[in-house]
Amino acid sequence: MKIPRLLQAILVLGGVYGGFVLVFDVILEQVIPSSLLNMYMFFVVAGTYMVFTFSEESTEQIVSPIKALVEDPSKKMLRNVVFVLLPLFFGWFTYQQIKPSFEAPLELRTIHPAPPAAVKVFGKRYNLLTLENPFRKFEKEDPEKFASLVREGGDVYVKNCQYCHGDKLDGQGPYAQGLSPVPLNFQDVGTIAQLQEGYLFWRIATGGPGLPKEATPWLSAMPVWEDFLTEDEIWKVILFLYDYTGYQPRSWEHE
Amino acid sequence: MVLLFGLLFVPPEVAGLDLIGLDGGVAFAAEDAATEAAAQADVASPYQPAPQLTEKDYPTFLGFNGRIFVWIAAQLHLWFAAFVLAVPIFVFIIEAIGMKTRDKRYDDMAYEFIKVSLTAYSLTAIVGGLTLLGLLVFYPHVMTYMTSIFKESMIFYALIFFAESACLYVYYYGWHWLQGPFKKWVHLTIGLLLNAVGTLLMLLANSWLTFMMSPAGVDAGGVFNGEIWDAMHNFLWNPINLHRFVANIAYGGSIIGAYAAYKFLSARTPQEKAHYDWMGYNANFVAIAGLLPLPFAGYYLVAEIYAYSQQMGITLMGGIFAWLFIIQAVLIGTLFLSANYYLWCGLGRSEGGVRYYKYMKYLAVVIVAAFLVWFTPHTLVLSNEELKALGGPYHKYLGPLGIMPAKNTAVNIMILMTYLSFLYYRRANKIAVVTWVKAGNAAQIALFVMACANIFFLGIYHGYFTNTVYKVAASIPQVLTTLLVIVIATVIDSMIYKNAKEVAPQRWGRVPPRSQYALFLLAVSFTWLMGLMGYIRSGIRQHWHVVDVFRDNSPDAFTPSLGYATNVISVATILFMAMVIFVFWLAQISGQKSETPGFWKEPGQ
Known part of the structure; x- marks a missing residue:
């Protein structure tokens, strides 16, 4: 069975993310810093977007299930569920990012400052x-x-x-x-x-x-x-x- | 033709220099040296030592922040100057191609380009005037000192500006007049002259700003020796000249690409769409051609900065500005991603391009992987938990990716893969007919494989297992490898596809609108990047107007935080893009006519 294009893209992103964590945190035992992982994933998402949308056919295959979810009357129940879950997810994510913590703020420390003349x-x-x-x-x-x-x-x-x-x-x-x-x-x-x-x-x-x-x-x-x-x-x-x-x-x- | 680069009529750093100050502690000793030397300056010299200013020597005006005023005005001027110097370069090239091929489309496109740059030219002058007035109002003593050294070249600069204007106006207004076998040659010669004059302007302005970074022709107290050539031909002049020349070509291409994208998206007819798609493709081609050698020119410049002053080099790459270089790396990577995406979308112009779709994902993997290496910082931002888990601020496996050998390797691979994207695009609608196709393709594959192996070997062996001299030196054979592959593969490809059969027609205009947004992204990224890098280059002077010679004692003589600096640059970028949209709009309405029946008197009424 051919995996739908949208699912392929999601699997690629999940696989790369999991791969980073597996390789660095588990196999090499040198954690990958979250700040770096976020940067990496941002551009992995960009690269994935590029591959999956540069042709019209592929773009259509990516977009059509999303369009159907929003427009197709037969998907009303699924739509309602997604439209509830999605804001909840982003709300939870935002809360996690901004909730107060006792963690010291991140430092941009200059380890090798420029010497005086x-x-x-x-x-x-x-x-x-x-x-x-x-x-x-x-x-x-x-x-x-x-x-x-x-x-x-x-x-x-x-x-x-x-x-x-x-x-x-x-x-x-x-x-x-x-x-x-x-x-x-x-x-x-x-x-x-x-x-x-x-x-x-x-x-x-x-x-x-x-x-x-x-x-x-x-x-x-x-x-x-x-x-x-x-x-x-x-x-x-x-x-x-x-x-x-x-x-x-x-x-x-x-x- | 060179004149393209010319980022500036007025040196951005003239503006920049005030912008940068710093908190003084760092270079106290050098400052002492300058003071001592100033005291001992030869009293017989007709030239004065650099003045030692106090806060009161920097005028204030209606509560304006002089530094930000000059910073933004100079940056706007720089962008427009880069644009109006860059456009005539490739207008000249395109016009020459049109003349050679006798394809009028090229001539029409060149004319449309120069029309756009004409409006930009007046805006360049306006913001240049604003910059100059800002400097005179807010930094009169700096200008007095600089003028005392560069007065001759400043006068020449003003005169050459007249020549530039004259050439541009004759070139533009005489376009349709100077057509035909002989007249076209005359027109092309004027174009060449226009470029030569523009380049000269840029070189002069560059000498002022590089003097401020690496002063020459003055003693430690800033007393001028009277030889202007010494002051002009300072240590960083040529590295900046080269970098700006190449950057301007790429920048001009990207802005014209954005113009074509704007026109494509607003086109109403298939013919218009086809025309602007074709124009966007050509502009993007120029932008990429300029972009590919740019990292090398930049590396050369930074290596020379290090060679001139370890202090300046470390401030730049390892010190307070290092994080801006991570932003820079991200933006440069964005340029490469946008350029590749545009090429891949372009495969769809021809049915023949579908054959190559399957390879793009592999290119994407390599390009993205190289990009990740390219922006991996050496010193990581770590939470306390991560710091403990790693046992220190360096990452055992990712840390080595943070130094230049890894970056050089990554950028060379990125460039090779971008070039490969272009080769696929080039083949999209063709089928080779020569008998040695397989051998030719095999030779190209072998070339790429060997080049990648060589780039990796140079990067890993010389980058990590030899001393610093060889680390830096290894970048040169890496660059040469990349350039050699581009040249040889292009030659082989041209021979393979000579008299090739067309498998399907190239349908200009048949690209998704998404591809046009890639062109916008390219132009915006370039603009932002130039603002950022201009600030860094100027900022590494820190609390000096002229490094180690002329101290900046203005209230604004501090090095801004990353957030402060990027906000100023972002505001300037938005202002510039708004002005560019205005220029595009003017070009749009200049071709429109409204019918007004009954408004004007008919003849004889």
Whole structure:
């Protein structure tokens, strides 16, 4: 039996929605955020509409049962039922969307705010547009020295950073779950892999309080490391972050 | 012919720049630097450093919000300018096609286009004047500073404007006069000149606004070195020029498409419907042709912005403006969806198109999937419950789709599939007669498969497993792959369908009204998108009139919230569309005549 066209469209939409939930929430165990799922479904609906209405025949098959429901005298009972249920459904849906809740409002937090052009730390002024890691050059010039600097950076990390950012640099340190927002996961391709070393220097040296207003609400618990580490220690730990994760800092020059 | 792009006679950013301020903390150090440099400026220079203004230096007038006034006026000006620069480009192309093929339909269509743009031309001048007056009234010191640097080019600009008007009027009013073998050449040459002049206007205006983003030819205190070419040829000038040129072609096509749709829907006779259906198709073709390379031009521009200033780049893509880019992605995807839908509806013009109906659902799946990747944000909006469930703000599987390599891959696939839609459309009413049809089709399939594989490889390997330099660089071979496929597949297709048999006639006018709404959607999305992106480009200057050189200290020197900015842009979009409908209506009534028997005296009475 051929499935009516309108039902096909409804099944496609239901199938895609269920598919998203099944794949992400159940199989991959990484929930798909409702904000994203809504956006996805909006355009899945648009795509489905396009496929089912670009030809006259198909449009007719989609529209005719709806027209019949509204106009056909023999469908009076069904029409009455639908006309009662539909407003009730939308009423219920609207109520669900707007009813008061204790849930904190959603945040559009800027995790990587733009850095200032320059920053004052360690009693000096650094131009972040041109700032480079002074130890980076040893990667090629003196690999042994570089490896030793990375090790020193690792020591700094273990003593100071791993409690929050984790011993695998994945943001899963012992204290991580006590913080909101949780510490950054440096293994994620969207964090340090996208940034220049000067940016990391700024973020580490000035910590949460050094975030610009753009990044509000800045709930970051990141300490102001300028008060606890030396300039060299910060540069070394930056070397370690990139070395451990295997990423290269953002740069505009080819190797 | 280039002149199409020219989004603006007056730089939108001139307006924009004031619009953007920000809350100061971010760039305090740079500001200090500018102040120090200003203090040390060479006192012997005939040029003054950028002024350090206070709130009192920004006049107020009858309670008007100067920023919003200039913002909306400049945006309206930009849209109209884009339109009136874009239309002559393809009017020129269409006229040339008509001349070559000796098909008068092309000539008539070109004439109808230029007629529409003529009314728009005067509106461009009106809103341009409004913008300029707004700037003079609300930002006199900014204008003084800009004029002190660009005075020569501003005078040239005004003079070239006369040349533009002269060319346009001769081109339009001489259309029917300059017909025939030799005269048509003369007319076409005037069209070329019109485009050249228009392009020049755009380039000049672009130099002003890009100076404000990436100043050159001035020292840290804003003291001009006296070389205007240095100031014009600043870091972002050419990237903006290219982006605007391509965007204007697409935009002009979309507005004319909307005009054709308007006329199609109000047509009373099958002949009229056929004519405007044909016009809409051609306009949409131009719009898509401009749209396909646009993401690449945009990517080039943003890469250059990053290269110029990491701060500006992050503000743009990762910072406060990042969410506007999600809206941008949604709108661009909407453009692609509308364009594809229009093409699919067009298959119904010929009975032969029915053969290809079955493939459209597969195209739709790929296009929608690519679109979903295209707008997936990197930082997700999460409820507290979702945040806990994920263990952080990043999604393990969807997060990687939020960065550029995934976007580049998605947009290339979207473009290839849109092109495939066009190939199907092109074949709708034809049957190939060459003996090597199967081999030709196989070659095309192989080409698409290899291209997709290459785009995925470049996007995934270079995007996620190499450093940032290669991530950015990989986008170039991706783009080249896409462009190469379009060129080669077009050549193969032309050869396969050379002297093809017509399986069924192409019946212009036989498209559902729904398809015409896709054309409207295309035009509105384009307009909204240009407003949004114009604001972002201008807004990334934040609290600077001229970045790092000239501080904006007006009361409005804050970066608006997303809602505030999108509301202003939406109001401007509605105003513009209302004015465009007015232009369409004028074109409509200009062709109507009322019979008034007895009203006028008969000769001799």
